[in-house]
Amino acid sequence: xxxxxxxxxxxxxxxxxxxxxxxxxxxxxxxxxxxxxxxxxxxxxxxxxxxxxxxxxxxxxxxxxxxxxxxxxxxxxxxxxxxxxxxxxxxxxxxxxxxxxxxxxxxxxxxxxxxxxxxxxxxxxxxxxxxxxxxxxxxxxxxxxxxxxxxxxxxxxxxxxxxxxxxxxxxxxxxxxxxxxxxxxxxxxxxxxxxxxxxxxxxxxxxxxxxxxxxxxxxxxxxxxxxxxxxxxxxxxxxxxxxxxxxxxxxxxxxxxxxxxxxxxxxxxxxxxxxxxxxxxxxxxxxxxxxxxxxxxxxxxxxxxxxxxxxxxxxxxxxxxxxxxxxxxxxx
Amino acid sequence: xxxxxxxxxxxxxxxxxxxxxxxxxxxxxxxxxxxxxxxxxxxxxxxxxxxxxxxxxxxxxxxxxxxxxxxxxxxxxxxxxxxxxxxxxxxxxxxxxxxxxxxxxxxxxxxxxxxxxxxxxxxxxxxxxxxxxxxxxxxxxxxxxxxxxxxxxxxxxxxxxxxxxxxxxxxxxxxxxxxxxxxxxxxxxxxxxxxxxxxxxxxxxxxxxxxxxxxxxxxxxxxxxxxxxxxxxxxxxxxxxxxxxxxxxxxxxxxxxxxxxxxxxxxxxxxxxxxxxxxxxxxxxxxxxxxxxxxxxxxxxxxxxxxxxxxxxxxxxxxxxxxxxxxxxxxx
Numbered sequence: 001x002x003x004x005x006x007x008x009x010x011x012x013x014x015x016x017x018x019x020x021x022x023x024x025x026x027x028x029x030x031x032x033x034x035x036x037x038x039x040x041x042x043x044x045x046x047x048x049x050x051x052x053x054x055x056x057x058x059x060x061x062x063x064x065x066x067x068x069x070x071x072x073x074x075x076x077x078x079x080x081x082x083x084x085x086x087x088x089x090x091x092x093x094x095x096x097x098x099x100x101x102x103x104x105x106x107x108x109x110x111x112x113x114x115x116x117x118x119x120x121x122x123x124x125x126x127x128x129x130x131x132x133x134x135x136x137x138x139x140x141x142x143x144x145x146x147x148x149x150x151x152x153x154x155x156x157x158x159x160x161x162x163x164x165x166x167x168x169x170x171x172x173x174x175x176x177x178x179x180x181x182x183x184x185x186x187x188x189x190x191x192x193x194x195x196x197x198x199x200x201x202x203x204x205x206x207x208x209x210x211x212x213x214x215x216x217x218x219x220x221x222x223x224x225x226x227x228x229x230x231x232x233x234x235x236x237x238x239x240x241x242x243x244x245x246x247x248x249x250x251x252x253x254x255x256x257x258x259x260x261x262x263x264x265x266x267x268x269x270x271x272x273x274x275x276x277x278x279x280x281x282x283x284x285x286x287x288x289x290x291x292x293x294x295x296x297x298x299x300x301x302x303x304x305x306x307x308x309x310x311x312x313x314x315x316x317x318x319x320x321x322x323x324x325x326x327x328x329x330x331x332x
Numbered sequence: 333x334x335x336x337x338x339x340x341x342x343x344x345x346x347x348x349x350x351x352x353x354x355x356x357x358x359x360x361x362x363x364x365x366x367x368x369x370x371x372x373x374x375x376x377x378x379x380x381x382x383x384x385x386x387x388x389x390x391x392x393x394x395x396x397x398x399x400x401x402x403x404x405x406x407x408x409x410x411x412x413x414x415x416x417x418x419x420x421x422x423x424x425x426x427x428x429x430x431x432x433x434x435x436x437x438x439x440x441x442x443x444x445x446x447x448x449x450x451x452x453x454x455x456x457x458x459x460x461x462x463x464x465x466x467x468x469x470x471x472x473x474x475x476x477x478x479x480x481x482x483x484x485x486x487x488x489x490x491x492x493x494x495x496x497x498x499x500x501x502x503x504x505x506x507x508x509x510x511x512x513x514x515x516x517x518x519x520x521x522x523x524x525x526x527x528x529x530x531x532x533x534x535x536x537x538x539x540x541x542x543x544x545x546x547x548x549x550x551x552x553x554x555x556x557x558x559x560x561x562x563x564x565x566x567x568x569x570x571x572x573x574x575x576x577x578x579x580x581x582x583x584x585x586x587x588x589x590x591x592x593x594x595x596x597x598x599x600x601x602x603x604x605x606x607x608x609x610x611x612x613x614x615x616x617x618x619x620x621x622x623x624x625x626x627x628x629x630x631x632x633x634x635x636x637x638x639x640x641x642x643x644x645x646x647x648x649x650x651x652x653x654x655x656x657x658x659x660x661x662x663x664x
Binding site for chain 2: 002003004005006007011012014015016017018019020021022054055057058062077189191192194208209211228230231232234262263264265266267268269270271272273274275277287290292294297299300302304326329330331332
């Protein structure tokens, strides 16, 4: 294993220290292990808290800031944050208007966020949970009951975060988060496995000419392995799966995310975006907004995911709203 | 080789098509092979044109937009753009106030930009050239006479681009670009080599426990190979080389870029930034601004570079100015 780290056990703590040094506009609590907006809590504002295992950066810590998350709780790599940590973050950013937990559908995350929400309720806080389960590659997996949460998490955080920023009520913010998730479908391919610092070797073995079709963001198996095919064919297969699971009609507008999993160069992501645009145009689907880049990653995995979200006008409006975070920034 | 591509020969053209589809605010000329602001030429504004081999994305096409470049000329992968292409871009964005060519110091780039500048002069245009040669790892290399141009290119384009945007004259824009380059030093490490689509195999072989110290952005050799060491030691060695080449005094302010070379996950870049901040704090050097991410890459190379720019107040002011490009955006 070759990585730019010191001791494997210290990676998350030291990366958080780096995040804190790089972004004075964030408050990193090294003891409680959360990243918060430095101006939190904001009285009267619904707060958004997310989190999950580390290794998916910029998700979630890189999406903390005005217009998106109020706090993020990073667990160890590919390991859920613990309930006390989530509780501490929830209390730290609660502004009296309630807190929305954005939770990717993995067994550990779901359990620990639920426990934290119960503990918060015991202390008089009101928490709503938005579960993200957009990955249509598999129905259940080694890490989940039900579909996995992946790329759509970014869109849930962006759109619900924008509504919270402009004064949306707790129920409204949670509702639009759930709508975005329900309208989203994702599908991923891996060319190589990522390597966790603790394991020191790739999470799975893949022959030199094969890919994992429908891979998860922790390297979980997908639908099958197959020989590598040209990008245009992979894009068609992914969009077939996506649009079968969540149909989009001709004339509908969508948000598209072409997301690198950490080790894929941008030139390939743009090439793939071009193929996505071609296929959706053939189907009469209008791409209203798009993001191309590394947003929800899996350490150094060479791979990518495609997310399509059937978008209402309100979702597009909130997508466009100003955001100022390390990983996503515009209009501010 | 596993990549998300179709035919190796089509990668650059197809990635440009994807860039065009993703960014309607850019004008991609597929025939002449350049990317321009869609509102170019802007009458009375000094125009900035850069370019170089592809494979370094988001550099340069991803830095076209208000506050940065007016046009970028992508060559084939790791191959200089041709003079006609540079000439076409130069003419397309010239607004009558002169054009600044930002050129990384590689033999082919220097030659082709010089020829394009002469052709432009023949047609009555005024071109100033800013040569970027910030990489202090080696004095000469397989691709250059003199030092290579790497991470500082981003800062030259940002800062000179901001001055052009606010109405700076040709001589002023070129001058601050040269000042930024003169004040900058960079140093890179590779853990693995990148693979060009045409070659189909890594550009160099590196034993499983060794790194290339001072690697170039095309995989050119650096100073030596050595066993991988902890990140904190690599950062100290890089900063020693940087500050020896371009001394920075206690109390000076700098801009720091911790730049991934394409295959390095963000969690490692933040960890490294934390180490950079620690070392510079020990030396009494204030980090005025910083960027952490993948900006000047080398396809899928796992590696990173560190750039330190001794910054004047004017440079910091221009760094902060609004910018709206695919790869760098704030305040707009």
